[in-house]
Amino acid sequence: MCGIVGYLGSKEVVPLLLDGLRRLEYRGYDSAGITVLRNGSLETVRAEGKLDQLVEKLAGHAIRGSYGLGHTRWATHGAPSEQNAHPMVDSRQRVAVIHNGIIENFLTLKERLQAEGWSFTSETDTEVAANLISSYLDGDLKEAVARAAGELEGMYALAVVSTVGEREIVVTRHGPPLVIGVGEDEQFLASDPAALLAHTKDVVFLENNDVGRLTPEGIEIWDAGGARVERPVTRLNWDPIQAEKGGYKHFMLKEIHEQPLAVQETFAGRVDFERGQITLEELNLSEAAGRAIEKIDILACGTSWHAGLVGKFLIQGLARVPVEVDYGSEFRYRDPIVGPNDVAVGISQSGETADTLSALEAAADRGARLLSICNAPGSQIVRMTDGVIYTHAGPEIGVASTKAFTSQLVALYLLALYLRQIRGPALEPERLRALAHLPAAVDEVLGLEQELEQLARRYSRASDFLFLGRGINYPIALEGALKLKEISYIHAEGYPAGEMKHGPIALIDEELPIVAIATGDRVYEKVRSNMQEAKARGGIVIALTDRDPQEFDGIAAEVIQVPRVCEELQPIVNVVPLQLLAYYVGVRRGADVDQPRNLAKSVTVE
Numbered sequence: 090m091c092g093i094v095g096y097l098g099s100k101e102v103v104p105l106l107l108d109g110l111r112r113l114e115y116r117g118y119d120s121a122g123i124t125v126l127r128n129g130s131l132e133t134v135r136a137e138g139k140l141d142q143l144v145e146k147l148a149g150h151a152i153r154g155s156y157g158l159g160h161t162r163w164a165t166h167g168a169p170s171e172q173n174a175h176p177m178v179d180s181r182q183r184v185a186v187i188h189n190g191i192i193e194n195f196l197t198l199k200e201r202l203q204a205e206g207w208s209f210t211s212e213t214d215t216e217v218a219a220n221l222i223s224s225y226l227d228g229d230l231k232e233a234v235a236r237a238a239g240e241l242e243g244m245y246a247l248a249v250v251s252t253v254g255e256r257e258i259v260v261t262r263h264g265p266p267l268v269i270g271v272g273e274d275e276q277f278l279a280s281d282p283a284a285l286l287a288h289t290k291d292v293v294f295l296e297n298n299d300v301g302r303l304t305p306e307g308i309e310i311w312d313a314g315g316a317r318v319e320r321p322v323t324r325l326n327w328d329p330i331q332a333e334k335g336g337y338k339h340f341m342l343k344e345i346h347e348q349p350l351a352v353q354e355t356f357a358g359r360v361d362f363e364r365g366q367i368t369l370e371e372l373n374l375s376e377a378a379g380r381a382i383e384k385i386d387i388l389a390c391g392t393s394w395h396a397g398l399v400g401k402f403l404i405q406g407l408a409r410v411p412v413e414v415d416y417g418s419e420f421r422y423r424d425p426i427v428g429p430n431d432v433a434v435g436i437s438q439s440g441e442t443a444d445t446l447s448a449l450e451a452a453a454d455r456g457a458r459l460l461s462i463c464n465a466p467g468s469q470i471v472r473m474t475d476g477v478i479y480t481h482a483g484p485e486i487g488v489a490s491t492k493a494f495t496s497q498l499v500a501l502y503l504l505a506l507y508l509r510q511i512r513g514p515a516l517e518p519e520r521l522r523a524l525a526h527l528p529a530a531v532d533e534v535l536g537l538e539q540e541l542e543q544l545a546r547r548y549s550r551a552s553d554f555l556f557l558g559r560g561i562n563y564p565i566a567l568e569g570a571l572k573l574k575e576i577s578y579i580h581a582e583g584y585p586a587g588e589m590k591h592g593p594i595a596l597i598d599e600e601l602p603i604v605a606i607a608t609g610d611r612v613y614e615k616v617r618s619n620m621q622e623a624k625a626r627g628g629i630v631i632a633l634t635d636r637d638p639q640e641f642d643g644i645a646a647e648v649i650q651v652p653r654v655c656e657e658l659q660p661i662v663n664v665v666p667l668q669l670l671a672y673y674v675g676v677r678r679g680a681d682v683d684q685p686r687n688l689a690k691s692v693t694v695e
C-alpha cells in the first residue's frame with residue numbers, strides 16, 4: 090500500500106526522498122509526490138504514474154531544502170491522478186499531509202469543514218485530514234495533529250509538515266505502520282524499515298495512537314493519553330545489500346534464489362541435532378501452556394494463508410492438535426468458537442496485514458493466546474502477539490511472496506515438531522535430520538531454472554492454467570495458481586486433484602495446461618489417476634514429480650522432476666519450480682513481475 094518517507098536534517102532532501110520512495114516502490118502505487126519546506130513555504134510536486142514521471146516533473150522545478158515528505162499512493166478514495174496524489178496541502182496552504190490508510194468518517198468531516206469555509210480540490214480522505222489539522226493549528230503542530238487524530242475514525246498513518254512553527258515533522262498512526270530512523274542530527278521516517286536501511290539501522294516503531302515529533306535534535310513521542318513516553322530503539326539486523334537486486338533482473342528471481350539460505354536461516358540455532366531437540370525461545374510458550382492447547386486457529390491472507398493450510402497438515406499430523414485455518418478477512422464474520430485454551434497463530438510476511446491483525450484481535454477478544462510467524466522484526470503482529478517464530482528470510486521486496494513462503498513452511502514445521510516434543514509422542518531424530526538436508530534439496534531444484542524457462546516459453550500464451558495437488562500438496566497447487574495469476578495475469582485455478590471431477594473437469598480441452606503435483610507415496614496413485622482423467626479429456630498434463638519421469642509416459646506432455654525429501658517438507662521443494670514457472674511466464678508476457686498491477690506488498694487496509 091502507500092509508501093511514506095520523510096527526512097529532516099542538513100542534507101539536500103529531494104534526492105533522499107526519491108531514494109526512499111524507490112525503495113518502497115515494491116509496495117505498489119499509482120501516483121507519487123513530494124513536499125519540501127523552504128523559506129517558510131511548501132513546495133509540492135506530484136505526478137500520476139510511476140516515480141519516473143515524478144522525476145520528470147521535478148526536473149522543471151529547482152526545489153532545494155533540508156526537510157520534507159514523500160509519498161507513493163495506492164488509490165483508495167478517488168482515482169489514481171495527480172489531483173488525488175499526496176502530499177495534500179490544506180486550503181490555507183499551511184500544512185502538507187501524507188497518509189496511508191482509510192479515514193472512514195471523512196465525508197462527515199468534509200461537510201463540516203466545508204461549512205466552516207475550507208475548500209477541497211481532490212476526492213481523497215487525506216485532504217480532509219490536511220484541512221482538519223490546519224483548522225486546529227495555532228502555532229503548535231503536534232497539538233493540532235493530536236486533536237485532529239482524536240476525531241479520525243478508521244486506519245491511518247499520517248506525516249505532517251507545516252509552515253507555522255519550527256523545523257519539525259509530526260507523525261501519528263492508528264493501524265498502518267510508521268517507523269522513525271534515528272540518525273545523528275537528522276531523522277528519517279518511513280512506512281517500512283526497508284526505506285531506512287541505507288541510512289540507519291536504529292529505528293523506533295510508533296505504537297498505535299502515538300504522536301511523534303521529529304526535529305534535528307531528536308524525537309519526542311506522546312501516547313494516546315497525551316503523556317510523554319519513550320519507545321525503544323530497535324537495531325535492525327537486516328543487511329541493506331539484501332534489499333538490492335544484486336545482479337538479478339528482478340527482486341522476485343533473486344528472492345527465489347535466496348531460498349536455500351532463507352530456509353536454513355529459519356531453522357538455524359533452533360534445532361539441536363545432537364540432542365534431538367527444538368528450542369523456540371521467542372515463542373514464549375511454556376511446556377505446560379503447550380500441553381494445554383485444545384485448538385489452534387491459523388489466521389492469514391494470500392500466500393501466508395496457503396502456508397497456514399500446509400501448517401494444518403503439519404501440526405495435526407505431527408502433534409495431533411486440532412487446527413482450523415481462516416482467511417484474516419473472514420474469521421471475524423463467522424462468529425468463531427474460540428476457548429481460553431486455544432491459540433491463534435497469525436502468519437504474515439510483513440506483519441502489517443490489516444485483515445490478519447483484525448482477525449487476531451477478534452481471537453484475543455474471545456480469550457485466545459496469540460502467537461505469530463513473521464518476517465519483519467518489530468512489526469505490528471510481533472508487538473500484539475505473546476510470542477513469535479521469526480522467519481529469517483531477510484527483506485522480501487518482490488510483491489509476489491517466495492522466500493517468505495518457504496521460510497513460513499519451515500517455521501510451521503518447527504512449531505509442529507516443538508508441540509510434538511512437549512506433548513508426545515517422542516520427537517524422532519530423523520525428523521530433524523530431514524531439515525538439515527532441505528537447503529541442498531532446494532538448491533538442487535533451482536538447477537531446473539533453464540528447463541522451466543523453456544517450459545514457460547511453450548505455455549506463456551495459454552489463457553488459463555489448472556494446478557492440482559492432494560493432501561499436503563493441495564495448498565501448493567493453490568500457491569502455484571496464485572503466483573501465476575499475480576505475475577502473468579493468466580487466469581489460474583488451484584484445485585484438490587480429487588475435486589476436479591466435481592466441476593473443473595468441464596474446463597479441460599486441448600488448450601488447457603494442467604500442472605499436477607504427484608510426489609510422495611500417500612496419494613501418488615490417486616493423483617496419477619486424476620492426471621489420466623485429465624489426459625483422457627485432451628488436457629495438456631504437466632507432471633511435477635519425485636519419481637522416474639517414465640512413469641508418466643503416455644500421460645504427461647511435460648515432466649518436472651524434483652528431489653524427494655520427507656513428506657512434510659516436500660511442499661517446500663515442490664513450490665520452487667512453480668515460482669520459477671510463474672516468473673518466466675510473467676517475464677515472457679512482459680509483465681511487471683516485481684510490482685504487478687493493482688497489488689501492494691503490505692495490505693494495510695481492510
Ligand code: M6R
Pocket residue numbers: 390391392393394436437438439440441442445488489490491575688689690691692
Ligand atoms: O505480509 P503478509 O504475509 O501478511 O501478506 C499476505 C498477502 O497479502 C500476501 O501473501 C499476498 O497474497 C502476496 N501478494 C502473495 O504473493
